[in-house]
């Protein structure tokens with residue numbers, strides 16, 4: 001199936017339930033992105049800063065770019081001038097740097113806190129207690145140029161669909177708790193970024209508002225490292 005045909009069938013599936021589609025274009029050439037763009041897709045996700053900056057410079061300026069991967073503090077300055085949403089924020093230190101660069105650029109940067117829900121080692125993210133501690137801290141509450149729009153999580157890479165559903169359920173439960181405790185009066189705290197090609201249907205059943213789909217749209221990636 002062509003990229004356009006894939007997108008059209010995903011649109012039919014996602015639009016009626018108001019789930020946003022992030023087209024994950026990492027490792028894919030500009031020609032693939034332009035094909036998706038011509039089919040109406042405007043939100044794209046990348047996980048490497050260098051690749052994201054290059055594509056931003058080369059591609060149409062009305063694309064909304066999301067950084068979905070791990071972000072190092074020293075690279076924040078390269079994306080803050082144009083990024084629409086940073087999905088993988090996992091420390092106060094990173095938020096402080098994003099805030100600092102946002103101030104320089106006279107922007108307010110939308111971020112999601114990445115929560116660790118998988119039972120795999122060496123995955124990035126905050127645990128539940130760390131997320132609450134961060135949101136309670138005075139340092140966080142002083143940051144005026146960032147806006148936490150919601151949470152993001154990556155489920156365990158497993159065939160066990162019950163386990164995946166439980167992990168997404170936990171994230172959804174935390175999302176509701178955090179909304180009630182910290183963002184009750186903030187109508188922007190609305191997003192729950194969960195679900196990739198292998199598990200997005202489960203994620204939607206568990207209340208996802210944004211799915212990050214790469215291989216479903218663009219086909220398998222050529223190299224698997226870091227993916």
Ligand SMILES: *Cc1c(COP(=O)(O)O)cnc(C)c1O
Nearest residue numbers: 024047068196197212213214215
């Ligand atoms: C690569 C990636 C995706 C998309 O993965 P697919 O399996 O190709 O859909 C989603 N989220 C993150 C964080 C990724 O790094």
